[in-house]
Amino acid sequence: MGVMSNADVIRAFQRIADLLEIDGADRFRVNSYKKAARTIKEVPDALTKLNEAGKLTDLPGIGKGTADRIRQFLETGRIDVLDELQAKFPPGLPQLLEIQGMGPKKVSQAYRDLEVGSISDLKKVIASGELAKLPGLGVTSVKKIAEGIAFMEKSGGRTAMGRALPVATLFSEMIASLPGVTRVEIAGSLRRGKETVGDVDILCEAADGGAVVNAFATFVGVTRVLARGETKGSVTVDLGDGRELQVDLRVVEKESFGAALQYFSGSKEHNVLLRERAIEKKWRLNEYGLHDGDTKIAGDSEESIYAKLGLRWIPPELREDRGELELGDDLPELVELSDIRGDLHMHTTASDGKCSILEMANAAKRLGYEYIAICDHSKSSVIANGLSIARMVQQIDDIRAANDEIDGIEILVGTECDILANGEMDYPNDLLSQCDWVVGSIHSGMGESKSQKLSGTERTIAAIENKYVCAIGHPTGRLINRRPAMELDMSQVVEVAARTKTLLEVNASWQRLDLKDLHIMQALGAGVMITINTDAHHFDQFAQMSFGVTTSRRARATRNDVANCLSLGALRERISAIRNA
Numbered sequence: 001m002g003v004m005s006n007a008d009v010i011r012a013f014q015r016i017a018d019l020l021e022i023d024g025a026d027r028f029r030v031n032s033y034k035k036a037a038r039t040i041k042e043v044p045d046a047l048t049k050l051n052e053a054g055k056l057t058d059l060p061g062i063g064k065g066t067a068d069r070i071r072q073f074l075e076t077g078r079i080d081v082l083d084e085l086q087a088k089f090p091p092g093l094p095q096l097l098e099i100q101g102m103g104p105k106k107v108s109q110a111y112r113d114l115e116v117g118s119i120s121d122l123k124k125v126i127a128s129g130e131l132a133k134l135p136g137l138g139v140t141s142v143k144k145i146a147e148g149i150a151f152m153e154k155s156g157g158r159t160a161m162g163r164a165l166p167v168a169t170l171f172s173e174m175i176a177s178l179p180g181v182t183r184v185e186i187a188g189s190l191r192r193g194k195e196t197v198g199d200v201d202i203l204c205e206a207a208d209g210g211a212v213v214n215a216f217a218t219f220v221g222v223t224r225v226l227a228r229g230e231t232k233g234s235v236t237v238d239l240g241d242g243r244e245l246q247v248d249l250r251v252v253e254k255e256s257f258g259a260a261l262q263y264f265s266g267s268k269e270h271n272v273l274l275r276e277r278a279i280e281k282k283w284r285l286n287e288y289g290l291h292d293g294d295t296k297i298a299g300d301s302e303e304s305i306y307a308k309l310g311l312r313w314i315p316p317e318l319r320e321d322r323g324e325l326e327l328g329d330d331l332p333e334l335v336e337l338s339d340i341r342g343d344l345h346m347h348t349t350a351s352d353g354k355c356s357i358l359e360m361a362n363a364a365k366r367l368g369y370e371y372i373a374i375c376d377h378s379k380s381s382v383i384a385n386g387l388s389i390a391r392m393v394q395q396i397d398d399i400r401a402a403n404d405e406i407d408g409i410e411i412l413v414g415t416e417c418d419i420l421a422n423g424e425m426d427y428p429n430d431l432l433s434q435c436d437w438v439v440g441s442i443h444s445g446m447g448e449s450k451s452q453k454l455s456g457t458e459r460t461i462a463a464i465e466n467k468y469v470c471a472i473g474h475p476t477g478r479l480i481n482r483r484p485a486m487e488l489d490m491s492q493v494v495e496v497a498a499r500t501k502t503l504l505e506v507n508a509s510w511q512r513l514d515l516k517d518l519h520i521m522q523a524l525g526a527g528v529m530i531t532i533n534t535d536a537h538h539f540d541q542f543a544q545m546s547f548g549v550t551t552s553r554r555a556r557a558t559r560n561d562v563a564n565c566l567s568l569g570a571l572r573e574r575i576s577a578i579r580n581a
Contacts, residue, residue: 006040006047007166008221012073012082013037018097019085021104022111036066041354041538048074077220090117095243100148100482101141109134119149158196159245160480162510162547165190167237168200171219171247178215180207183257187264193317193550195480195513199246201264209251216249256288258301263287269321270314277309277325317553332558335532337549339559341567342371343542345416345439345473345505345533350395351376352384354538357402357411363539365409371568373414373437374399375473378426380418381443387415389431396434410568412436416473421445423454423462425469432468437575439505439533440466441473446486456486460493464502467579471503471531471563474514482511490519494526501574501581503563506532508548509541520555529574531563 017033039061040047050056051074056067073079089111096107096119110116113134114125122145125131132142168186176184181204185191188201206212213233217225223244226234231251236244252260263271263286278285283292289299290308298304306313312331318324324331346360347353353360357374364372376395377386387395396413403411414437418426425432425440432438440463446456454462456477463469475493476485497504504523507514512535515523520530532548534541552562559565563574 005166005170006043009047009070009073010037010040012079013040015094016079016082016085018094018104019082019089022089022093022108023085024108032066035061036070038354040070041540092118092120095119096122098243098482099145101145102148106137106145109136123149158198158481159239159243160510161190161193161195161197161513161550162544163239164197164200164245167221167239167245167247168202170221171200171216171237171249172202174219175202175204175212175216175249178206178212181212182206182254185261187261189266191265191316192267192319193554195516195551199248202247202249203252203257203260203264204249205254205257206251212251213249254300255296256299258304259285259289259299260287262302262305265316265319267320270319270324273321273325274305274309277311281309283308315553317550318556320554332556334553335549335557335559335562335565337546339562339565340369340532340545340549342369342373342564342571343533343536343545344373344412344414344437344471344531344564345375345507346372346536347376347384347416348374350374350391350398351381351386352537357399358406360536360539361402361406361409361411363542365406367542369409371410371412371571373412373439375414375416375437375439378415378417380420380426381416384443386418386426389427392427392431414439416441417469418443419459419463421454421459423459425463425466429466429468432466435468436572437471438469439471439473440464440469442477442486446477446483457489457492460488461496464493464496464500467500467581469502470575470578471505472497473505473533474507474512474535475504476514476516476519478514478516479511480513485514485516490522494523494528497523497528498526499581501529501578503529503531503574503578506530506548506552508532508534508544508546508551510544510547513547513551515551517551517554520552520557524555524557524561529563530557530561533564 013033014037017030020030020033039059043059047070051071056062056070057064069079093107093111096102110122110131114130116122116125126142126146131137132139168190172184172186175181183205185203187203189197190200204212210230213228216233217228217235221237222235223238224236226236233249234246236246239245250260275285278290283290289296290305291297298308303313311325314324315334343364348355348357348360361372377384379386379388392415399411399413413435415435416439419440419442420426442456442459460472460475463472476488478485504515506520523530530552532545532552534544536542563571566574
């Protein structure tokens with residue numbers, strides 16, 4: 001059995017809490033599992049190590065019973081109480097929680113009163129009008145739920161990169177540990193850094209393909225085996241929310257590994273371009289190699305194929321038929337994770353974060369960062385414990401004091417200041433002027449309506465025109481597979497941002513990845529600089545920086561396009577340029 005990660009335990013406990021709430025369990029019991037999940041999120045060490053050392057009950061709020069459940073999951077991949085709850089409800093019921101407007105109470109109500117056990121059932125009771133008749137719902141609520149279903153279905157049931165990559169990484173590690181396996185690579189749209197994926201593709205080189213595929217089909221987490229052969233295997237993995245993710249494994253010979261990696265990485269459109277180029281030379285290109293008649297002339301590496309075709313090796317993120325073959329010597333040196341010198345958007349316990357200023361700073365220092373900006377929420381973000389003006393004044397003093405206390409990293413005074421419905425900022429300019437760094441974000445009123453005086457575009461431009469706003473945070477406000485983007489006129493936004501030198505954020509949180517790649521490309525084309533930030537609410541979320549970097553690479557961003565690849569001195573000059581534009 002593979003090693004269970006902290007994230008696996010967290011998902012299991014969150015699922016127990018959701019199902020208990022649907023089941024009508026008392027609030028104390030539900031909250032105990034939610035609290036355990038939150039506690040585990042903040043544990044820097046692997047639970048497997050704590051379990052081996054007998055220290056699970058040393059964790060705050062983890063008693064003997066909870067520790068026993070953690071231990072059972074780590075050792076067997078299951079928890080009795082979770083098995084009992086999942087057996088109690090239809091398998092499709094938890095998926096209803098993914099629909100905007102359907103919390104545990106509404107799911108429970110629909111299940112008990114109308115026997116709704118799946119999205120299909122939910123659509124039927126919406127169409128019949130039965131759902132709107134339930135107490136506490138009504139036509140308006142049901143309309144929002146219907147819109148949530150439509151959007152989720154429009155997303156095609158694809159899995160967000162941030163959920164698929166941990167599965168792919170875990171399976172790759174388990175495959176790599178098998179006897180006779182000499183190489184393992186993640187391929188497919190995940191390798192290209194697509195924000196969502198249909199499935200996971202893994203390639204490996206091994207002496208005994210059949211043995212590897214058989215072992216792959218029995219890995220922990222596998223829910224169904226779809227195919228099992230000498231060189232190919234296909235399974236599904238439970239994502240813990242009533243959904244499954246398909247994982248495909250192919251065992252490839254060393255001589256063809258590069259050709260297979262290129263072929264299965266895609267995209268299909270990019271592969272067509274390469275095949276056409278091969279045909280022009282009277283060659284044949286497929287997953288087994290590049291052939292001149294019956295002679296294989298390349299295939300052991302991707303580089304050999306591109307070189308034979310007269311091309312430089314093209315990074316996977318660019319393989320989308322967006323003119324990448326025509327770049328030639330102009331192929332950019334894409335930004336790397338190692339180029340990032342700081343993170344300019346994060347939250348602390350002052351608003352809705354989980355760590356103190358110094359805890360975030362010390363974690364960033366361990367990553368080798370030169371600087372960070374603390375950007376807690378402004379007063380209008382009530383749900384996020386936004387800071388009143390008086391609290392923000394105190395926050396400025398607290399950040400300055402923390403900066404004086406720590407060596408080796410600079411802590412910038414920042415704020416994530418709401419852009420209000422009238423286009424004004426949530427804090428007055430005399431307060432914003434005391435900050436080193438200001439992120440302006442829209443958190444409410446994202447939908448267009450006749451009652452709104454200003455559109456999202458007008459509000460965003462108004463914020464960009466404010467000389468104290470350094471960057472626009474998660475500009476379109478989207479949540480992948482859950483909430484659509486605002487209808488921004490991106491051409492207008494980037495035009496004004498270019499004139500004012502205001503930055504646009506690439507929010508690296510895998511739920512957002514906002515701006516998306518095409519919008520980043522649009523911004524860079526207009527001369528707008530970006531900043532890649534995690535929006536971290538706990539220092540363990542700093543790891544999501546890689547998602548933002550990958551998304552920016554898809555837009556051909558280089559280190560020169562990214563503000564937080566600058567030195568601290570150069571960053572301060574850039575901020576000064578914004579304020580003096």
